[in-house]
Each structure stands twice: as C-alpha cells, then as structure tokens.
Amino acid sequence: MRKRGEVPPGLRQRTEELYLSRNRTILMEKIKESLKAVMPVTCIVLLLCFSIAPVSNSTLMGFILGAVLLIVGMGFFTLGAEMAMTPMGERVGAQMTKSRKLWLIILVCFFVGLMITISEPDLQVLADQVPTVPNAILIGAVSVGVGLFLVVAMLRILFKIPLSFLLIGFYLLVFILARFVSTDFLSVAFDSGGVTTGPMTVPFIMALGVGVAAIRSDREAGRDSFGLVALCSIGPILAVLILGMLYHPGESQYAPVEIPDIENSKELWGLFAHGFPEYFKEVALALLPIVIFFALFQVVSLRLKKRQLIKMLVGILYTYIGLVLFLTGVNVGFMPAGNYLGKLIGSLAQNWLLIPIGMVIGYFIVAAEPAVHVLNKQVEEITSGAIPKRAMRLSLSVGVSISVGLSMLRVLTGISIIWFLIPGYLIAILLTFIVPDIFTSIAFDSGGVASGPMTATFLLPLAMGACEAVGGNIAADAFGVVAMVAMTPLITIQILGLTYKIKMKRNPVGKTPETKIPDGEEEIIEL
Numbered sequence: 001m002r003k004r005g006e007v008p009p010g011l012r013q014r015t016e017e018l019y020l021s022r023n024r025t026i027l028m029e030k031i032k033e034s035l036k037a038v039m040p041v042t043c044i045v046l047l048l049c050f051s052i053a054p055v056s057n058s059t060l061m062g063f064i065l066g067a068v069l070l071i072v073g074m075g076f077f078t079l080g081a082e083m084a085m086t087p088m089g090e091r092v093g094a095q096m097t098k099s100r101k102l103w104l105i106i107l108v109c110f111f112v113g114l115m116i117t118i119s120e121p122d123l124q125v126l127a128d129q130v131p132t133v134p135n136a137i138l139i140g141a142v143s144v145g146v147g148l149f150l151v152v153a154m155l156r157i158l159f160k161i162p163l164s165f166l167l168i169g170f171y172l173l174v175f176i177l178a179r180f181v182s183t184d185f186l187s188v189a190f191d192s193g194g195v196t197t198g199p200m201t202v203p204f205i206m207a208l209g210v211g212v213a214a215i216r217s218d219r220e221a222g223r224d225s226f227g228l229v230a231l232c233s234i235g236p237i238l239a240v241l242i243l244g245m246l247y248h249p250g251e252s253q254y255a256p257v258e259i260p261d262i263e264n265s266k267e268l269w270g271l272f273a274h275g276f277p278e279y280f281k282e283v284a285l286a287l288l289p290i291v292i293f294f295a296l297f298q299v300v301s302l303r304l305k306k307r308q309l310i311k312m313l314v315g316i317l318y319t320y321i322g323l324v325l326f327l328t329g330v331n332v333g334f335m336p337a338g339n340y341l342g343k344l345i346g347s348l349a350q351n352w353l354l355i356p357i358g359m360v361i362g363y364f365i366v367a368a369e370p371a372v373h374v375l376n377k378q379v380e381e382i383t384s385g386a387i388p389k390r391a392m393r394l395s396l397s398v399g400v401s402i403s404v405g406l407s408m409l410r411v412l413t414g415i416s417i418i419w420f421l422i423p424g425y426l427i428a429i430l431l432t433f434i435v436p437d438i439f440t441s442i443a444f445d446s447g448g449v450a451s452g453p454m455t456a457t458f459l460l461p462l463a464m465g466a467c468e469a470v471g472g473n474i475a476a477d478a479f480g481v482v483a484m485v486a487m488t489p490l491i492t493i494q495i496l497g498l499t500y501k502i503k504m505k506r507n508p509v510g511k512t513p514e515t516k517i518p519d520g521e522e523e524i525i526e527l
Helices: 009-049 057-098 102-118 121-128 135-159 163-178 183-195 201-213 228-247 265-302 306-346 351-368 370-382 389-413 418-431 437-450 453-470 474-478 481-506
Strands: none
Touching (some): 009 057, 009 306, 057 265, 121 135, 163 437, 183 453, 201 370, 228 437, 306 453, 351 389, 418 481
16 A cells, blocks of 8 residues: 555656656757757868868868767757756855855855866866966966956845946956066966856856846846856956066967877777866866855755755766767867868968958857857846847857957967957947946856857867967967957947847837846756
C-alpha cells in the first residue's frame, strides 16, 4: 500500500523520461542556433583558404574540427546558462537585497567580482602580455577593480543613480590617466576591459543585476538592471593604467601563436586531446568559486527546494561541458588559423584587403560569442519584446564590423589607438543625452559582451599575424582589437535607440519599451 503523497514508481520514471527528452530537444535547438551563428564565419574562412590565402591541410582540418567543437559547445553553454547561471545570479541578487543591509550588499558584491575575475581564463593570457608587471599583481589589481566597480554598479541600482553620470565621470578619469601611460602599453590596458567580461562572468553578473532590481517596484527597475557589465569593464582599464604608471612598463611582449605541423589525422586528434585536459582544469577552476559561493548562500539564506537545485546542477554541468568544448575548439583550432590567415593576407601586394575581409568576418563573428546570446535573450525578456533579438544582432554586427575594419586599418598604418578611442567614446557619451536610458544601459553592456573569446582567439591572432607580416609594432598596433570591438557597439546600439525614439515621435500611438523584472520563479518539472 502506497503512503499518502508518495509518487507511484511508474509515474516518477515517466516524468524523468519526459524531463530528459525535453532537455535533449532544447539542446538540439540550441545546437542548431549555434550552427547558424558559426557557419557564416566558417564559410568565409574556407573561402579565403581556397582562394587568396591557401593554408596547410593540418591547419585547415584543425579549423574545421575546432568549428564543430565550437558549435556543440555553444549549444551546451547557452542551455546551461539558462538553467543555472542566470537563475543563480537572479536569486543571489534578490536575496542579498532583501536583507536591507548595505554593508552585506557591498561585501558580497565585492567578493563576487573579485572571485569570478580571478577565475577568468582570459585574464592569465592578458597578464602574460605585460612582462614588466608580475602576473599575480596584475591579476590581483584587475580583480579588485572589477570587485569595486561591481559594488558601484549595485549601489547605482539601489540608489537610482543615472548610469550616464557615472560613465562620463569614470571614462573622463580613464582618458586622463591614459596620458601618463606609454603608447605600447595603452592598447593592452584598454583590452583588459573586454577580456575580463567573458562568457563565465557575463551571465552571472547580468542576472545579479536583475535580481537586485527585482526588489524595486518602480517602472525604471528593469532599465537599471542593465549597466553592470559596462561599469565592471571600466575597473580593469583603470587598474591596468594605474599599474602602467607605477611600473613604467616598456614595450609589451606577446607569445607568438604556434602553427602546428601535423602529418596525419591521428596527430590532429592528439593535438585536441592534449588541449582537453587543460581546459577541463581551467573551466573547473573558473566555475568552482561560483558554485561554492552559491552553495554557501543556499545553506545560509536561499534554501531552495531539492528539485530546483537538481535543475541548477544539471545546468552547471551543461555550462561546464559547453565551455570546455568551446574553448578547446577556438584555442586549438581557430587561433592558429586566424594567425596564419593574417600573415598570408598581410604579405599580399594588396594587403589593403585586410580591411574589407576583417569587416565581413567581424560582422558575422559576433553571433558566435556565447555571452551575446545571453544578452540578447535578457534584453528581449526585460523589454517584453520591444527590443527584439534581430535588431540587437544587427546593431552589434554592424558595430563589430566597423571596429574590426578600423583595427585592420591601424595594423596597416600604425595609427595610435587613442585617435579612435577618444572620438568614439566622446560620440557614445554625447548620445547618452539624447537616447532613451534603456538603450544607453544596454549599449554599454554590449561592448563588454561583444568582446569575448572569439575576438581574443581569432580576431586578435588575425591582427597579430597581419601586423607581423607588414613589420608593424604588435604590442601597439595589433593589440587593441578587443578594445575597439568593445567601443563601437556603444554607438550602434544607441543609434538604434535614437531611431526608435524618432519612430515613436512620428507614431504617437506607439509606446516606449516597458521593462519588467522576472519574479525569479522558474518552471520546474517535478521529478
């Protein structure tokens, strides 16, 4: 005889089967979306390889295998972010704010910013480019910078401080400090802002803002939930600039991308098999602090139900698998191909082709950034569809296309990055006064989101290879691609907002985007 409230074994088994079947269906949908995002870049590279930039069979096969891993990895990651990273951030943010203890909010935010930045894999790559500053000091300073600015971002939400005021003040400080830092070091400093807002940190930080804003009941809460990534991107720039003044570094060095010489398919697989353990470890170290922090929060405050925790654990596993596959694919397969293509195109008599080729690649490559999918989905949800994914994707793609074109122009001419950053940020700041606030917040978040691992592992090696071919200064001319990619979406997304504003004036029947905050309750299939 079954006890009261006990689920029949057959029903439980059937429910578990339905749950697994549903997850498999969603995963296949995510992988199809990833295929659509990655295929254009893959086709462009293959077209170049079979025409003006012939590459070795080993490099080509490595690129193709890397693309496969990237597609599958993105599918796992986006599903995992929806199931675990985003709900974790929202619940921590909401619970933290409910305490009404300002000191606790400041302490937790600083600790979260510090923790997730130290665990960001790309930060180690940045540290290796600055030989005159010890790695531990640079990583510590950048992490403290992110922690402090995450606190600033949270206080802005709680006290309803306009984002534009903070952006103007902090970027003014950035460009004042930039005057006292060597030109060779400047590009690395601005790149640091994009490097530290990677696929690991963006979903959690953005969801944290949604959770904190959920406590507010006013209409502007949804708008203010954006802007965290924007402010957290400023902290690393300031930290590295200050270190640049203290250590007076000379020309930054870089680790050349190694082009593997592979004779057969077994050696090719061995190359990827060698990379898997490295990224298994890196991603585990990156995820572990977040998981431990959430576990402590669960024990002390959250106390979620077992079913909800199981779903999050499954999501964390998906996130882990996705990032391992993604990072292995882009680092082992994409990075050598990008560097070699850059060298070949840069050595052509018509090396000006770098500019249009870079622009086309930049237009499509932003769709392959994992965190971009998280941002677009959150924007569409928070604005109730008033800012659709399609408009966001188009604006981001145009912005990144322009930035990569300008970066390739810098590679060919040696123009200092400061001549692009100052006018670019000035235009972006001026636009904040005439576009709706929601677009300003989203635009400055988009900059950090767009400059992710695809930029660091394909576009940067492409620029480095081209710069080496034309005999330029790699530290001054090639570095800065990440910074440029982080800048132009600030303008294009706000132009989207300006277009929307003009459209609403011509059509008074329309209404401005209404923002809403999810209540944090998820659809849970009971096991």
